[in-house]
Amino acid sequence: MKMKKVTAMGMAVLMAATMIPAVPAMADDAGKVYYLNFKPEQDEDWQNLAKEYTEETGTEVTVVTAASGQYETTLQSEMAKSDAPTLFQVNGPVGLKNWKDYCYDLKDSDIYSQLTSDSYSLKDGDAVDGIAYVIESYGLIVNKTLLEKAGYTLDDIKSFDDLKKVADDIQSKKDDLGIKGAFTSAGMDGSSDWRFKTHLANLPIYYEYKEDGIDDTDAIKGTYLDNYKNVFDLYITDSTCDGSELSAKTADDSRNEFVNGEAVFYQNGSWEYSELSKTFKDDELAMIPIYFGVDDANEGLATGTENYWCVNKNASEADVKATLDFMNWCVTSEAGTKSMAEDMGFTIPFKTAEAPSNVFVKQDAEYTEAGLTPVSWNFTTMPSEEWKNTLGSALTAYAAGSGSWDDVKSAFVDNWATEKALSE
Amino acid sequence: MVGKTIKKWWPIFVVPTLAAFIIGFLWPFIWGIYLSFCKFTTVQDVTFVGFSNYQKILLDNTFSHAFWLTVAFAFISSILINVLAFAIALALTKGFKGTNAFRTVFFMPNLIGGIVLGYIWQTLLNGLLSKWGQPLLALSAKNGFIGMLILLCWQQIGYMMIIYVAGLNNVSPDLIEAAQIDGATSRQILFKIKLPMIMPSVTICTFLTLTNGFKMFDQNLSLTGGDPAKQSQLLALNIYDTFYARSGPQWKGIGQAKAVVFFILVVAIALIQLKATSSKEVQQ
Amino acid sequence: MENNKKKSIIPTIILTILSLLWIYPIILILLNSLKKESAITTTGVFELPLGEIWNGFTNYVASVTQMDFLKSFWYSLVISVMSVVLILLCCSMCAWYIVRVNGVLSKILYYLFIFSMVVPFQMVMFTLAKTADTLKLNTPYNICIIYLGFGAGLAVFMFTGFVKGIPLEIEEAALIDGCNPLQVFFKILIPILKPTIISTAILQLMWVWNDYLLPTLVLDIKKFRTIPMAVQYFRGSFGHVQMGPMMASIMIDIIPIVIVYLVCQKYIIEGVVAGAVKG
Numbered sequence: 001m002k003m004k005k006v007t008a009m010g011m012a013v014l015m016a017a018t019m020i021p022a023v024p025a026m027a028d029d030a031g032k033v034y035y036l037n038f039k040p041e042q043d044e045d046w047q048n049l050a051k052e053y054t055e056e057t058g059t060e061v062t063v064v065t066a067a068s069g070q071y072e073t074t075l076q077s078e079m080a081k082s083d084a085p086t087l088f089q090v091n092g093p094v095g096l097k098n099w100k101d102y103c104y105d106l107k108d109s110d111i112y113s114q115l116t117s118d119s120y121s122l123k124d125g126d127a128v129d130g131i132a133y134v135i136e137s138y139g140l141i142v143n144k145t146l147l148e149k150a151g152y153t154l155d156d157i158k159s160f161d162d163l164k165k166v167a168d169d170i171q172s173k174k175d176d177l178g179i180k181g182a183f184t185s186a187g188m189d190g191s192s193d194w195r196f197k198t199h200l201a202n203l204p205i206y207y208e209y210k211e212d213g214i215d216d217t218d219a220i221k222g223t224y225l226d227n228y229k230n231v232f233d234l235y236i237t238d239s240t241c242d243g244s245e246l247s248a249k250t251a252d253d254s255r256n257e258f259v260n261g262e263a264v265f266y267q268n269g270s271w272e273y274s275e276l277s278k279t280f281k282d283d284e285l286a287m288i289p290i291y292f293g294v295d296d297a298n299e300g301l302a303t304g305t306e307n308y309w310c311v312n313k314n315a316s317e318a319d320v321k322a323t324l325d326f327m328n329w330c331v332t333s334e335a336g337t338k339s340m341a342e343d344m345g346f347t348i349p350f351k352t353a354e355a356p357s358n359v360f361v362k363q364d365a366e367y368t369e370a371g372l373t374p375v376s377w378n379f380t381t382m383p384s385e386e387w388k389n390t391l392g393s394a395l396t397a398y399a400a401g402s403g404s405w406d407d408v409k410s411a412f413v414d415n416w417a418t419e420k421a422l423s424e
Numbered sequence: 425m426v427g428k429t430i431k432k433w434w435p436i437f438v439v440p441t442l443a444a445f446i447i448g449f450l451w452p453f454i455w456g457i458y459l460s461f462c463k464f465t466t467v468q469d470v471t472f473v474g475f476s477n478y479q480k481i482l483l484d485n486t487f488s489h490a491f492w493l494t495v496a497f498a499f500i501s502s503i504l505i506n507v508l509a510f511a512i513a514l515a516l517t518k519g520f521k522g523t524n525a526f527r528t529v530f531f532m533p534n535l536i537g538g539i540v541l542g543y544i545w546q547t548l549l550n551g552l553l554s555k556w557g558q559p560l561l562a563l564s565a566k567n568g569f570i571g572m573l574i575l576l577c578w579q580q581i582g583y584m585m586i587i588y589v590a591g592l593n594n595v596s597p598d599l600i601e602a603a604q605i606d607g608a609t610s611r612q613i614l615f616k617i618k619l620p621m622i623m624p625s626v627t628i629c630t631f632l633t634l635t636n637g638f639k640m641f642d643q644n645l646s647l648t649g650g651d652p653a654k655q656s657q658l659l660a661l662n663i664y665d666t667f668y669a670r671s672g673p674q675w676k677g678i679g680q681a682k683a684v685v686f687f688i689l690v691v692a693i694a695l696i697q698l699k700a701t702s703s704k705e706v707q708q
Numbered sequence: 709m710e711n712n713k714k715k716s717i718i719p720t721i722i723l724t725i726l727s728l729l730w731i732y733p734i735i736l737i738l739l740n741s742l743k744k745e746s747a748i749t750t751t752g753v754f755e756l757p758l759g760e761i762w763n764g765f766t767n768y769v770a771s772v773t774q775m776d777f778l779k780s781f782w783y784s785l786v787i788s789v790m791s792v793v794l795i796l797l798c799c800s801m802c803a804w805y806i807v808r809v810n811g812v813l814s815k816i817l818y819y820l821f822i823f824s825m826v827v828p829f830q831m832v833m834f835t836l837a838k839t840a841d842t843l844k845l846n847t848p849y850n851i852c853i854i855y856l857g858f859g860a861g862l863a864v865f866m867f868t869g870f871v872k873g874i875p876l877e878i879e880e881a882a883l884i885d886g887c888n889p890l891q892v893f894f895k896i897l898i899p900i901l902k903p904t905i906i907s908t909a910i911l912q913l914m915w916v917w918n919d920y921l922l923p924t925l926v927l928d929i930k931k932f933r934t935i936p937m938a939v940q941y942f943r944g945s946f947g948h949v950q951m952g953p954m955m956a957s958i959m960i961d962i963i964p965i966v967i968v969y970l971v972c973q974k975y976i977i978e979g980v981v982a983g984a985v986k987g
Binding site for chain 2: 719720722723724726727730731732733734736737740750751753754798799801802804805806808809810811817820821824826827828829830831832833834835836838839840843845853854855856857858860861864876879880883889890893914917918919920921935936939940954955958961962965966969970973976977980981
């Protein structure tokens with residue numbers, strides 16, 4: 001008899017220790033949305049938009065933004081959980097390869113029918129796995145006021161040689177102009193290095209693909225790496241700081257230099273508009289192509305996307321439905337399109353999009369109208385995050401003088417083949 | 425009699441701990457060993473692949489680099505920490521003024537977590553390096569390595585010092601006095617009497633510093649993050665990096681296999697070290 | 709005597725300088741946390757927060773409001789306290805059983821616990837996170853069960869070491885008087901075990917409070933962040949590194965630790981020594 005009592009008590013303790021957590025959460029037939037957002041700049045805007053949606057429809061929307069440079073880490077760890085993200089992002093075909101088994105086919109979804117062009121979808125065979133939700137451009141952002149003060153106008157810069165001449169001249173009289181350098185610091189901190197290891201590195205890939213008439217390769221040749229070196233050299237010599245300090249310079253440092261009028265040129269993209277417009281008027285800013293010395297007369301801004309929405313097919317049916325509704329609402333409702341255009345400064349490739357106020361986006365349209373060819377975003381075919389990181393480290397060491405350009409070349413060419421082979 | 429009476433009370437005394445132990449350690453451990461032979465992204469798509477993950481470890485040169493770096497780091501840091509902690513402990517047992525205040529200060533860093541410590545030292549060391557015109561932590565694997573050594577010394581010397589102080593206080597003053605009367609020099613007293621008498625403290629301190637050195641993760645993550653190009657990456661971070669930062673279904677299995685190798689290494693080192701130093705202990 | 713005093717001046721000076729060096733990194737962070745964000749640069753860290761760059765406590769306000777730092781503080785506190793209490797209670801009971809009941813089960817358990825102490829966390833990180841997720845042990849209020857499981861090794865080891873030295877007679881007498889084992893444990897064992905309880909509590913508290921990877925992988929990050937996680941998030945979840953609030957958050961993390969340390973210094977240091985001697 002006593003034995004039984006003891007056993008019963010023991011079981012009670014055991015239950016207390018392990019079962020409390022198993023009390024089921026409220027029945028959630030309603031469906032929830034859990035969005036793992038990639039773009040840290042827009043974290044606050046997404047939180048607000050989610051709140052608005054919840055108020056309007058009652059559907060619970062949670063937005064989590066990964067710390068910068070930690071998206072893949074966070075996604076991997078979150079996808080393994082039972083309460084996994086219902087909406088996540090991949091950056092293009094290479095990113096999709098890892099997650100295609102987890103993507104819900106969006107072929108019959110409302111949001112797919114809203115796309116302005118089929119080229120903004122990411123397909124695996126017939127299945128529509130991802131949908132681009134933002135189109136962006138990058139190039140060299142110019143402080144027009146400072147440029148004029150230095151005695152030049154935008155018309156003086158039409159090629160790489162022009163750019164170098166102007167930048168060198170500005171650098172030589174930086175003290176008279178009251179600035180620190182022609183270019184903002186090419187910061188290689190994790191918050192900023194993607195501007196060079198990914199965005200700038202897109203140009204040699206773009207021209208090589210174009211020359212060879214391909215759109216992906218297992219072995220890059222590095223035909224235009226000398227041009228890559230020329231541009232990067234220009235960034236680090238005509239700079240606001242010494243090359244050895246770049247490793248610790250953050251995206252903020254670089255932006256602050258531009259905002260404070262300490263530099264004339266700033267390589268970044270249309271997403272910077274919302275920050276920069278706080279300080280500058282529209283006619284003080286311009287974005288010019290990153291002239292690469294290959295086909296400067298026809299080169300436009302680099303325009304494309306690396307932000308594709310994917311829906312987790314392992315989520316419950318109710319959650320999938322809630323997620324699809326939320327996505328559709330974001331790109332069709334007034335509140336959604338307004339927030340995406342104005343607060344986030346996005347150009348979205350959907351029929352109901354609002355015209356953005358973003359001056360860089362407008363400029364991109366003007367360049368295209370004038371007959372320039374936009375540079376496509378081929379960094380979505382880069383073999384892996386690993387490849388980018390290795391390239392970034394080599395660039396950092398090169399800028400600081402502790403590494404050679406040959407290391408950069410090897411990180412670009414040899415490592416491409418290695419990483420491509422590994423991802424098979 | 426006590427044993428007999430409480431024996432049938434196991435549901436209360438043992439089961440809660442055991443249940444949690446199974447959830448929090450035993451089951452994940454066994455499952456982890458199984459998964460090291462599999463290819464998977466999440467647990468929904470596990471396929472058995474045999475030893476191929478282990479073969480791939482050898483092809484991954486970041487692993488062998490991290491392996492040797494960790495071995496070097498653990499041994500160097502262990503020696504440095506123990507020698508310095510012992511020296512400070514000796515000074516603090518001489519009965520100078522303010523011994524307690526010094527002890528308080530030296531021990532304090534131990535209470536601060538690894539992530540926070542890493543950022544503290546990153547700020548300080550990068551400031552110094554740029555002042556001296558040296559490459560910053562993220563640029564030079566050598567500076568990163570030295571930085572991690574300094575950080576770990578700063579964190580752990582206080583802890584080990586306290587253990588040594590306790591050990592030294594236990595050495596009977598009569599023994600030292602007797603030696604002094606016999607004309608022993610202070611150097612002889614140190615090496616012939618004090619050191620052998622505190623061998624148990626040495627054993628435990630080397631054990632702790634070695635395993636801490638091998639398992640270091642947080643400090644590595646926040647101080648250097650493995651930069652440049654994984655050249656300052658220790659094993660624990662290398663495994664985490666393989667597991668979570670590399671995308672693609674093959675990496676998780678490889679990461680898990682690396683973890684198994686790492687686990688065997690740590691257990692082996694711990695066993696060898698315990699055997700080696702405990703054989704030198706004086707029976708008290 | 710005179711000679712002795714002179715001799716002690718030089719070491720005292722050396723030790724004083726060393727101690728100042730020892731606390732300098734923390735002072736440096738304190739100074740920087742009072743500066744304007746733009747002044748916290750690699751080259752400017754050594755400047756004092758005076759004049760132009762003085763920022764008062766703005767960074768502290770920013771760090772508390774923006775990141776919900778108080779919430780993180782609360783979660784860290786809940787997790788640490790609950791885990792440590794649970795570990796102390798369950799593991800001391802388990803250790804008593806293992807020592808007093810001789811049997812195969814006790815032996816196996818004892819060696820398993822010791823074994824778990826050396827296993828690196830990376831070995832189980834993925835499977836542990838998954839197990840915790842399946843059982844829904846992913847909130848600050850029940851993650852303590854995970855901590856009990858993963859921390860049991862060290863605690864059981866320390867308690868068994870101590871229990872072995874307690875003479876059996878007292879327990880026997882109590883049992884003859886009609887107490888049941890639970891009463892014996894709480895009325896007799898717990899008071900005797902007090903020193904070990906304190907040292908185990910301190911070692912476990914230091915571990916749980918500062919732990920980063922386990923809560924990052926296990927906790928539901930949609931809702932909960934501990935302090936180490938929050939500090940890590942300052943590096944960029946708003947698109948840029950906010951050095952000012954980050955410095956402030958480091959200080960907010962350190963200050964309570966230092967206060968607790970100064971108040972309970974005696975116990976902490978004794979605890980470490982006892983832990984090392986037993987361990």
